[in-house]
Amino acid sequence: xxxxxxxxxxxxxxxxxxxxxxxxxxxxxxxxxxxxxxxxxxxxxxxxxxxxxxxxxxxxxxxxxxxxxxxxxxxxxxxxxxxxxxxxxxxxxxxxxxxxxxxxxxxxxxxxxxxxxxxxxxxxxxxxxxxxxxxxxxxxxxxxxxxxxxxxxxxxxxxxxxxxxxxxxxxxxxxxxxxxxxxxxxxxxxxxxxxxxxxxxxxxxxxxxxxxxxxxxxxxxxxxxxxxxxxxxxxxxxxxxxxxxxxxxxxxxxxxxxxxxxxxxxxxxxxxxxxxxxxxxxxxxxxxxxxxxxxxxxxxxxxxxxxxxxxxxxxxxxxxxxxxxxxxxxxxxxxxxxxxxxxxxxxxxxxxxxxxxxxxxxxxxxxxxxxx
Amino acid sequence: xxxxxxxxxxxxxxxxxxxxxxxxxxxxxxxxxxxxxxxxxxxxxxxxxxxxxxxxxxxxxxxxxxxxxxxxxxxxxxxxxxxxxxxxxxxxxxxxxxxxxxxxxxxxxxxxxxxxxxxxxxxxxxxxxxxxxxxxxxxxxxxxxxxxxxxxxxxxxxxxxxxxxxxxxxxxxxxxxxxxxxxx
Numbered sequence: 001x002x003x004x005x006x007x008x009x010x011x012x013x014x015x016x017x018x019x020x021x022x023x024x025x026x027x028x029x030x031x032x033x034x035x036x037x038x039x040x041x042x043x044x045x046x047x048x049x050x051x052x053x054x055x056x057x058x059x060x061x062x063x064x065x066x067x068x069x070x071x072x073x074x075x076x077x078x079x080x081x082x083x084x085x086x087x088x089x090x091x092x093x094x095x096x097x098x099x100x101x102x103x104x105x106x107x108x109x110x111x112x113x114x115x116x117x118x119x120x121x122x123x124x125x126x127x128x129x130x131x132x133x134x135x136x137x138x139x140x141x142x143x144x145x146x147x148x149x150x151x152x153x154x155x156x157x158x159x160x161x162x163x164x165x166x167x168x169x170x171x172x173x174x175x176x177x178x179x180x181x182x183x184x185x186x187x188x189x190x191x192x193x194x195x196x197x198x199x200x201x202x203x204x205x206x207x208x209x210x211x212x213x214x215x216x217x218x219x220x221x222x223x224x225x226x227x228x229x230x231x232x233x234x235x236x237x238x239x240x241x242x243x244x245x246x247x248x249x250x251x252x253x254x255x256x257x258x259x260x261x262x263x264x265x266x267x268x269x270x271x272x273x274x275x276x277x278x279x280x281x282x283x284x285x286x287x288x289x290x291x292x293x294x295x296x297x298x299x300x301x302x303x304x305x306x307x308x309x310x311x312x313x314x315x316x317x318x319x320x321x322x323x324x325x326x327x328x329x330x331x332x333x334x335x336x337x338x339x340x341x342x343x344x345x346x347x348x349x350x351x352x353x354x355x356x357x358x359x360x361x362x363x364x365x366x367x368x369x370x371x372x
Numbered sequence: 373x374x375x376x377x378x379x380x381x382x383x384x385x386x387x388x389x390x391x392x393x394x395x396x397x398x399x400x401x402x403x404x405x406x407x408x409x410x411x412x413x414x415x416x417x418x419x420x421x422x423x424x425x426x427x428x429x430x431x432x433x434x435x436x437x438x439x440x441x442x443x444x445x446x447x448x449x450x451x452x453x454x455x456x457x458x459x460x461x462x463x464x465x466x467x468x469x470x471x472x473x474x475x476x477x478x479x480x481x482x483x484x485x486x487x488x489x490x491x492x493x494x495x496x497x498x499x500x501x502x503x504x505x506x507x508x509x510x511x512x513x514x515x516x517x518x519x520x521x522x523x524x525x526x527x528x529x530x531x532x533x534x535x536x537x538x539x540x541x542x543x544x545x546x547x548x549x550x551x552x553x554x555x556x
Contacts, residue, residue: 304431306426325433325443326443329433329444329445330443330444330445331445332445332448334413334431335431335433336426336430336431336433337432337433337434338422338423338426338432338434341419355423358427359423359426362423362426362427362429363426366426366427366428367429369429370429
């Protein structure tokens with residue numbers, strides 16, 4: 001926990017009224033930056049992370065010592081080229097990497113736990129907007145994000161229509177589907193069924209609901225991959241054994257892989273954050289915010305949009321991304337769209353998918369040239 | 373650049389709003405952007421072509437003209453271009469109707485099946501013609517609905533679509549390609 005105290009953060013003094021009705025102020029917002037802000041301050045990009053991401057998008061995460069979650073896309077010479085652009089990435093509120101979240105200490109001197117207010121994508125975006133003031137950036141060059149990051153892109157442009165020249169929502173949706181709410185609920189119930197969860201007050205009771213959180217991660221991890229991808233990578237291959245053992249150990253490589261994914265996840269992620277952030281995703285319905293007309297969300301913006309989906313993504317399928325394109329197109333906004341061919345499922349946006357990376361790079365660089 | 377694209381570009385007005393349906397690798401769009409109007413969008417079905425368009429800095433939406441034109445609002449473009457793909461659609465009549473709904477004017481080009489070379493081919497060889505504009509065999513051609521310039525003009529007249537084509541007899545015999553501006 002001491003390490004997390006050392007991450008860069010701003011203290012947002014301005015009161016922020018949350019969607020749940022509660023107002024927060026003087027709360028921490030942790031962030032990281034990559035590249036240099038130029039004198040004109042026209043090369044700034046705000047990146048939004050997904051459910052289990054954080055501000056350490058590139059390089060080595062100093063807390064986990066693992067690679068940043070968007071190392072393939074972000075860095076010098078990469079798709080989002082930090083030799084050219086100044087990139088800001090913040091930890092969402094509700095998160096566990098230094099921003100205001102359920103592990104923060106409350107007025108009673110104890111971790112907030114489930115006394116933390118339920119937050120929304122809108123709240124996350126409004127909190128992060130304070131970074132523009134902090135860096136004295138009048139207008140961003142781009143807002144970019146995949147999955148929940150993409151939802152934040154849509155909400156950001158809707159809330160601040162004149163604050164970004166371009167917007168790249170990737171593998172996301174304007175309205176969280178029943179299937180995705182169901183999958184998130186599965187994860188939450190798994191955490192809450194762990195008797196170490198203790199109604200969310202496990203920290204003060206010196207417990208960790210790691211079994212529940214690991215199962216939540218295992219289930220979610222399956223949804224990030226595709227059937228074909230799983231079949232090709234694992235098939236029915238056995239884990240360090242020649243034959244089935246007629247028991248419940250991990251006979252298959254896929255079982256062993258999922259167990260591993262679950263176990264490493266609990267070391268870096270907080271169970272309550274998982275509850276709050278999945279809830280924020282479930283509550284996200286930009287269409288409903290505009291009384292059933294998604295186009296209205298984008299009426300005031302002149303941002304140039306580039307929507308990207310992936311063929312094998314069944315969590316945020318092309319059809320849902322295309323709905324965003326249709327909403328923009330139907331009011332003649334500047335929108336491009338491509339569906340990238342990939343067997344890597346929803347996770348494609350985080351992986352080495354050359355067609356995806358080159359599309360992002362070309363879009364950013366040609367758009368930036370036009371700006372000059 | 374293809375001569376056809378120069379001819380199409382000449383029909384556009386400065387600073388007008390243009391949609392290129394089936395924009396391919398964006399060659400025509402790029403020319404239009406640099407020379408006529410910056411307000412150009414494309415619709416394209418091939419992912420490979422879309423990547424090439426993005427690299428050129430063009431705004432293109434991946435989609436199929438037969439079903440994805442629906443999302444564009446009425447009269448939202450001054451010109452909608454359809455270059456040599458009409459004959460490849462399952463339902464060309466529907467596509468024409470959509471072009472005329474989305475665009476105030478549509479520019480349509482078609483390979484002319486009434487060209488004398490095509491006629492001779494069929495007359496003397498008794499085989500489906502293969503020419504520069506129609507390079508494929510009957511069994512692998514993408515062209516489902518070939519027509520002649522005269523067919524297209526007749527179609528427009530029948531559907532009360534405004535079209536202008538003087539010297540139809542001559543044009544239908546000697547033009548390998550027909551380029552038309554049509555409007556409702």
